[in-house]
Amino acid sequence: MSSTGLAELTDPTGLRVEANAVLARLVSDDTGRAQLRDDQWRAIEALVAGKRRALVVQRTGWGKSAVYFVATSLLRRRGSGPTVIVSPLLALMRNQVEAAAKAKIHARTINSSNSEEWSSIQAEIAAGEVDVLLVSPERLNNPDFRDEVLPQLAAATGLLVVDEAHCISDWGHDFRPDYRRLRTMLAELPAGVPVLATTATANARVTADVAEQLGTGGESDALVLRGPLDRESLSLGVLQLPDAASRLAWLADHLGELPGSGIIYTLTVAAAEEVTTSLRRAGYTVASYTGRTENADRQQAEEDLLANRVKALVATSALGMGFDKPDLGFVVHLGSPSSPIAYYQQVGRAGRGVEHAEVLLLPGKEDEAIWQYFASVAFPPEELVRRTLDVLAQANRPLSLPALEPLVELRRTRLETMLKVLDVDGAVRRVKGGWTATGQPWAYDAERFARVAQQRGAEQQAMRDYARSTGCRMEFLRRQLDDETAAPCGRCDNCAGSRFSDKVSDAALDTARGELNRPGVEVEPRKMWPTGLAAVGIGLKGRIPASEQSASGRALGRLSDIGWGNRLRPLLAPQTPDGPIPDDVAQAVVTVLSDWAKGPGGWASGGSDAPARPVGVVTVASRSRPELVGSLGARIAEIGRMPLLGSVTYTPEGTGARPSRTNSAQRVRTLHDAFTVSPELAEALVSADGPVLLVDDISETGWTLAVTARLLRRAGATEVFPLVLAVQA
Template identity: 60%
Template sequence: MVTSAAPGTTVGSDSAMREAAERHLRALAGDAARLREDQWAAIHALAAERRRALVVQRTGWGKSAVYFVATALRRAEGAGPTVIISPLLALMRNQIAAAERAGIRAHTINSANIDAWARTYAEIEAGAVDVLLVSPERLNNPDFRDRVLPELAAGAGLVVIDEAHCVSDWGHDFRPDYRRIRTLLRELPSGIPVLATTATANERVTRDVAEQLEVGDDAGTLVLRGGLDRESLHLAVVDLPDSTARLSWLAQHLDELPGSGIVYTLTVAAATETAAFLAERGHAVRSYSGQTDQEERQRAEDDLLGNRVKALVATSALGMGFDKSDLGFVVHLGAPQSPISYYQQVGRAGRGVDRAEVILLPGREDRDIWAYFAGLAFPPEETVRRTLDALAQAGGPVSTQRLEAQVDLARGRLEQMLKVLDVDGAVRRVRGGWTATGAPWAYDAERYAAVAAARKAEQQAMLDYIATDGCRMEFLRRQLDDAGARPCGRCDACTGRAWPVEIDPEQREAAAGHLSRPGTAIAPRRQWPTGMAALDIDAAGTIRPEHRAEEGRALARLTDIGWGNTLRRILAEDAPDEPVSDQVFQGLITVLAAWPWRERPVGVVAMPSATRPRMITDLAERLARTGRLEPVGLLEYTRPQGAGPRRHNSAQRLASVWHALTVPDRVGAALARIDGPVLLVDDHTDTGWTLTVAARRLREAGAEAVLPLTLAARS
């Protein structure tokens, strides 16, 4: 329980308030803790002046101390609980633990603790909650937004927006759900202070966030911005020729790095591969990504916090808010797209130690991966208008899944667009999906283009960081518009001391062997997409077993750090249509040899291709010869354009291939002559629907079973 002011003092006076604030800080951070002047300025603005403030300070500076101390002061005066909008469960767990150390009763509402919501609401009403942490996504949940949030906001003693750069679409990690905060601010009763905090905001983002904080408030936002240097960080870049060398280097030098730390990768596949290799080499590591089971993620975090592992090999899912004061190193296996994002991640290290190593191992393929993930720009106006029209004509709520049948956007991008439109007032999320509001809406093409240009500029700046011969810390601080940026005297450029680039031959051989292991599973589709009737496709519910493909295999994922590099090159849009190399072909043979199928295939069928007909037909013929399989032939398209341009979601892709694929008579006759499964060969699979429809057509034509085999899988 939060303690009140000491007897005989008045919290309303500045001296008494500061004395109480210092006491609360010591309860939170230890007897030696003292408030920084900017911490006190922020606390005073919140607790005494009831203002809105934006604090931009480096990680580890003590931003959470500001809102916990302000919470204690406000609660001692009888104010309601503090509402903290926080982006990640890891951050919430750390904040709750910190609050409990100071006697502050903190609870959270998020997707992982639904069973506890009712009890939490009851405790809030009973006054037994000092701090409530909610995710930004919760702000637009219809029930929470309409029933819980208004009452919660009206009774709040303080509202905190953590990682506030997410509010701005100029920020490196913009999230549409964060824009809902503007609506919350507009509806707050007067006199409720608001604090926004971030460690990674340049001047443009700072101005944008400060302006958004002023919504519904005439006093103006107090901005407290400090220097972003951390004297413990020793930055370095180790430029190596290929992914084998980078993996070898990491295995070779991991034990030389101080304490425990984080190895960041750009993709889930890279995190999995790297962790597996390092474990094979005897290192205590675990992988961590957005696809990791929630309980497993928490165990991994706990293992790192307890120094039971040398490192977590993680994607950016382990980013904002992970708090380990003695983290000794951060290594990046591949460069993030932005120096600002990079600095946010390396800021995890060196908070409570004298020296932390920060090493970037850039890859030649980084730009390809950036391009692969670059599809999150706001869609073109035609697509947005089509979405609004579809909602307007529906006459009721439409789920995201059903919208996919009418709008050619991938699920994640469609949901992101809808969230932006929701904040703009053009649509509204309700029970059962989304509805159009009918409110006028303008497509801000100039702003969207400027944001896209800013992203490209950030990528170039990251390349410039890698190539610079100047101080690396100064470079990063200038990207963040830190007025105090100057040479740090610690990085590899300042000291002239670079990490060695020589690779131990045994380590390289082991890394090469690991990365050359081919094969990734292709899970068969089991359910037709929702809403196909709207596209005149008679497919709904479960795919019948007698029409279904078996589990397939791809040589690798396009995002893999081993085979993925080769596959991205030979499957690039401007790559020539030619037979695959012997190396790639032998990789496929290895995949076939390790495939635990229920029954060995007896024939080979090739998919038709408008772009790589020579590659696919040659590959099918070579597989038939090598495996002594029956060359069944080639499926055909029913129209010259084939399946048409690439589609971005399941419903649209299924519609494009449903009537496009056919089994010619000669293939049907060949299927009648063989007894057993057939391989279905293609260059790559993306949504999986081309293989699904092809398998159905082959099963209907008499194939006993269909085993898809592709060079690449999209993810």
């Protein structure tokens, strides 16, 4: 160690003065009064003077980013290499780059949205011109990056920072397998390179797990700094409203009363789009921010919120971590997250730089169904994992996700997550061209997966308890994060009384009901066969011929929306007995048909390119709801004064087959020979000589409609218009 380093260890006063000066630049303080918090200084001292590893668990807004930016500046002055920050979201990366510039720190990012800059960024790193490199956790296992860039980066790194480190732990609410690859990078770091992990949302179990994953658990000199999690600026409250229309009406009536601009969180993309449309009609300037939002539109929405050009972003958890707007005045949840830790993290976006911010939870009856859906995509059972490993072992080449998907019963996103876990565990490896099996022994940790599932159930119960609690809400959340200093806050609705009425105006309620009860969702047709069908013996590939496609269809609603979804979910639930179509649902379907016929491109629109009017109705055979589907088809035929031509029925081979609910290729494989058009139906189609309505109860993936429409087109239907009660999206 240099004499300078020895002096700093024995008398760090000069180093702290230098650190405070960097902080002043970071926070744009010209008065010279900016001072690091004691724990901020302890972390910086450990990293810079002690070259130690540190885990910092502190509330949102505490200043965790100041720790690694100040430490970076001090380390760079002492000749250290660049800081590498592993950061999970583009929004967070953008904030961090801007913050670094204030401290005269040159930061660059390598992520999925700037691939055209990667070569020049790597050249800048090699030239020593980059102080901070931000990378996504997914980049750590990109073959080119992992094999060519990462070893050089690990050798040159002066400080490794793991932001949002709770993502490392599968006990946490936002586990990401790619984060666990950091163990490899840690193992390759030269001795004496400091490491900092930061998070605002880790209870004691997650903290211990993160420490172990990072290697800090075995380091006798590792520093863990865990502070109180109270947010003095936040006033928490819950409003129990009877239904989705009342919650939407409450927003229309009261959004203007909330301070400044803020975020309205929803649980699904469909709900975010519904709420955005409704609030715009009510006269508010709002924008939608979801996983479906294009990157450029996301960036524009972030900028509009930062500049207070919108009253709110209506967002899913895509805006969960890292978005930094110090004067954010409110966070409203339209629907309850399944974890109090996730909830604490999201509400922590508000009130970071203002004295008071409002936080409101408006729970809904549909929340439980949405929790169950997300729980259903947990780590697969052992037989599916073993099947995947066997397929990879038997292949004589790497298999890409599209090539592997048809061979296993897993949807692509779930398959990819599983492979990442197996990769970290050493059972598979990602290489150029796809994935290969390593042949290393691997054990399915069923006990741990069961414990994690049990923990998820406990978190869901905690959110139910939070919504019903008569005690201090901030204290409740802090205790969920194992904050031993938790005490009544004196600010929440239970401590100080509710600041908002749960009353809604008749006009707003009528409008909301009209919007949510407005039936009709477009059902896009499948136009391309899934890749890899040849591998499972199906000779279909590429674009579905126009002469065999269905037309655009309609559904009464989405199962995930907060309007008709609330009516359709119990009707189509597996435990609901089969029965005739309810009158209110049938009447709504008639409304959908009427709007469809008269709308743009409808057969009653009068346009020169309008399709011919349907001349008959065909139903899809149903194992679980034959009476529901049959009665729906009959009602449509009766009201539309069209003949009920018949049903696409199951073949003997398809009678017992159950379509895969996981990936498209496996679903098409099962459906391909499962249906048939009887000679009687084929004759009726030829005699009718026109388009038909194809009626089913639900479209989960669109492949049942695609396969049955193809059969009808080939049997003589000139066009097929799908009509279903619900779509899964």
